[in-house]
Amino acid sequence: MVKRKTAIRMRSFGIYTHWDAHSKELPKILEFTTTIPAVVDVEFGFIVNIKNAKNQPLEYCIYHPDIPDDQGNIRLPFDGTVYVQTNDWDFFLGDTIWEPVENKLGTWRLTLELDGQIIADKTFLLHQPDSD
Numbered sequence: 088m089v090k091r092k093t094a095i096r097m098r099s100f101g102i103y104t105h106w107d108a109h110s111k112e113l114p115k116i117l118e119f120t121t122t123i124p125a126v127v128d129v130e131f132g133f134i135v136n137i138k139n140a141k142n143q144p145l146e147y148c149i150y151h152p153d154i155p156d157d158q159g160n161i162r163l164p165f166d167g168t169v170y171v172q173t174n175d176w177d178f179f180l181g182d183t184i185w186e187p188v189e190n191k192l193g194t195w196r197l198t199l200e201l202d203g204q205i206i207a208d209k210t211f212l213l214h215q216p217d218s219d
């Protein structure tokens with residue numbers, strides 16, 4: 088049996104509605120952008136569609152500015168593995184802003200890797216919103 092070629096498409100990126108990690112529903116895109124205002128609870132990231140890769144491991148990584156933990160040590164990038172659940176699967180990779188906002192400012196890079204290849208890569212700039 089011939090294995091079908093995996094197809095990956097970034098469906099959206101930017102600011103999203105709140106995402107519930109325990110729900111099957113993905114967040115909805117509010118604004119396509121890579122410039123994110125650093126406001127508590129702003130959800131940002133991207134949604135990719137992956138075809139013909141069911142049960143394959145998908146490695147994700149969220150590189151962030153040097154965010155310290157409660158002891159002042161710089162946190163490692165947030166990373167992990169999920170398995171592609173179906174042969175036509177939408178996946179959200181993102182993060183949200185929490186207090187203190189000041190140490191979240193700067194460049195965030197989100198990547199997905201499948202079979203040792205980066206299949207999705209998006210960089211976001213978190214900035215202090217304009218105060219009017």
